[in-house]
Amino acid sequence: MRFAGRVAVVTGAGRGIGRAIALKFAAAGAAVAVGDLDEGYAENVAFRIVKSGGKALGLKADVRDRDEVAALFKAVNKKFGRVDILVNNAGIRKDAPFHSMTEKQWADVLDTLLSGSFNCIRAAQEYMMKQGGGRVINIGSPVPASIGSKGGANYAAANAGLEGLTKSLAVELGPYNITINCIAPDYIDTEMTRGAARREGLYLDDLKRFVSASVPLRRLGTPDDVANLALFLASDEAGFITGQVIGVKGGP
Numbered sequence: 001m002r003f004a005g006r007v008a009v010v011t012g013a014g015r016g017i018g019r020a021i022a023l024k025f026a027a028a029g030a031a032v033a034v035g036d037l038d039e040g041y042a043e044n045v046a047f048r049i050v051k052s053g054g055k056a057l058g059l060k061a062d063v064r065d066r067d068e069v070a071a072l073f074k075a076v077n078k079k080f081g082r083v084d085i086l087v088n089n090a091g092i093r094k095d096a097p098f099h100s101m102t103e104k105q106w107a108d109v110l111d112t113l114l115s116g117s118f119n120c121i122r123a124a125q126e127y128m129m130k131q132g133g134g135r136v137i138n139i140g141s142p143v144p145a146s147i148g149s150k151g152g153a154n155y156a157a158a159n160a161g162l163e164g165l166t167k168s169l170a171v172e173l174g175p176y177n178i179t180i181n182c183i184a185p186d187y188i189d190t191e192m193t194r195g196a197a198r199r200e201g202l203y204l205d206d207l208k209r210f211v212s213a214s215v216p217l218r219r220l221g222t223p224d225d226v227a228n229l230a231l232f233l234a235s236d237e238a239g240f241i242t243g244q245v246i247g248v249k250g251g252p
Contacts, residue, residue, distance in 0.1 A: 001028055001029025002028040002029055002231075002235065003025060003028040003029045003030035003085075003234070003235075004029035004030075005029075006029075006030045006031070006082075006084040006085060007030065007031045007032075007033070007076065007080040007081075007082050007083055007084050007085070008022075008025040008030045008031070008032050008033070008084065008085035008086075008087065008234070009032075009033040009035060009072070009073070009076055009083060009085065009086050009087070009120070009124065010022045010025070010032060010033070010034060010035065010087040010089060011035040011036070011061055011063055011087065011088055011089050011090040011116070011120060012035070012036060012037075012063075012089040012090035012091060012139075013032075013034045013035055013036055013042065013045055013087075013089060014034070014036030014037075014038050014040075014041025014042050014044070014045055015036075015041055015190075015191070016190040016191060016192065016223055017089055017139060017185065017188065017190060017223045017226050017227070018036070018087070018089035018090070018139075019045050019223070020222075020223030020224050020226065020227040021087055021089065021139075021223075021226070021227040021230045021231075022034050022045055022049070022056075023045070023048070023049065023227070024224070024227040024228070024230070024231050025085070025230075025231065025234070026049040026052070026054040026055075026056060027052075027054070028231060029054075030055075030084075030085070031054075031055035031056065031057075031079075031080045032046070032049060032054070032055070032056045032057075033056070033057045033059060033072070033075075033076040033079075033080070034046045034049070034056055034057065034058045034059065035059050035060075035061030035063075035072060035090070036058075036059075036060070036061060036090075037060065037061065037062055037090070038060075039058070039059070039060035042058035042059055042060065042061070043058035044058070045058060046058030055080070057075070057076065057079050057080075059072055059075060059076075061090070063088075063090045063112060063115075063116030063117070063119055063120055064111045064112055064115060064116055064119070065119075066119050066123075069116075069119045069120055069123050070123050072123070073120075073123040073124060073127065077127060082127065082131055083124055083127040083128060083131075083134065084128070084131070084134055084135065084234075085134065085135045085136075085137070085234045086120055086121065086124040086134070086135070086136045086137070087137045087139065087230055087234075088116070088117040088120050088121070088136070088137070088138045088139060089139040090112055090113070090116050090117075091109075091112055091113040091116075091139070091140075091141075091158075091192075092108065092109055092112050092113070093109065093152065093155050093192060093195070093196060094108055094109050094154065094155075095150075095151040095152050095154075095155065095196070095199055096151050097150075097151050098151070098153045101151075101153065101154065105154060106153075106154045108154075109154040109155055109158050110154060110157065110158045110161070112158075113140070113155075113158040113159065113162060114158045114161040114162055114165070117138055117162060117165065118165065121136055121165075121169065121180070124136065125173060125176070125178060128176065128178050129176045129178070132176075132177055133176065133177030133178055134177075134178045134179075135178070135179055135180075135233065135234040135238075136169075136173075136178065136179070136180040136181075137180075137181055137182075137183060137230050137233050137234060138162050138165070138166050138180070138181070138182040138183070139182075139183050139185070139226070139230075140159040140162040140163065140182050140183070140184050140245075141155065141159045141184055141185065141186060142159070142184050142186050142247060142249065143156050143159050143160045143163065144156040145159075145186060145196065146186050146187065146249070150200070151199070152196075159184070162182060163182055163184075163245050166180055166181065166182040166243060166244075166245060167243045167245075170242040170243030171243070174242060174243075179233075179238070179239065179241065179242035180242055180243065181233050181238075181241060181242060181243070181244045181245070181246065182244070182245045182246070183226060183229055183230060183233070183246055183248060184245055184246065184247045184248070184249075185221065185225075185226045185247075185248040185249065186221075186247065186248070186249035187211055187215055187220055187221055187249050187250055188220065188221040188222065188223065188225065188226060188248070188249075189220040189221065189222055189223075190223060193207075193220075194207070197210075207220070208220065211250075215249070215250040215251050216250060216251035216252075217250035217251060218250075219250065220250075221248060221249065221250055225248055226248050229246065229248055233246075
């Protein structure tokens with residue numbers, strides 16, 4: 001199988017895009033560490049993979065906590081013996097008008113999306129360097145995201161930082177044969193997208209009409225659309241692609 005013998009760590013993998021990515025890697029033969037803040041969701045996805053004949057480990061993962069992140073990677077290495085792929089998918093939104101945005105709303109989003117990615121990359125690269133290479137894939141969002149851009153200063157800032165982190169670390173980690181890229185999905189049918197749309201007064205049917213009128217491909221994307229790109233970026237075929245931010249949004 002395409003990823004047989006490789007080990008992927010996917011954060012925020014209990015639902016939505018992260019779950020789709022974890023399942024895709026497992027179907028392609030990778031052993032998958034399913035990390036999520038909600039341990040029950042993580043274990044559920046891992047159980048589904050194992051039941052289908054794959055290898056998986058479900059773990060609670062608060063990416064904001066460096067000690068917890070270090071423990072996560074130590075457990076993965078102990079279970080599977082290596083770390084080949086990291087997908088940073090953990091992220092949250094706490095939208096609010098800028099004039100009333102609290103320090104906690106600001107910090108929670110940046111700590112999860114940006115600092116959380118930093119924590120995971122720093123832990124993963126130690127294993128990847130020893131192995132002679134690896135793949136890091138950050139999951140972000142366009143800056144600003146097309147749906148729910150008002151009141152999203154924290155979310156936009158975190159994603160802008162994630163893009164900068166991706167490009168900078170591509171230079172630093174490249175000599176160790178570690179590639180790092182960022183996928184920036186938009187108009188993907190997830191609960192986060194639906195929540196952002198509801199804050200703009202759009203419910204599912206309204207959202208679909210909006211997308212049909214504004215997205216060239218005339219549909220919402222699916223988590224599998226994002227997972228397919230993640231699978232490619234982790235493959236040998238993408239070995240000369242690094243430091244890139246690639247949109248998945250049905251149009252330019």
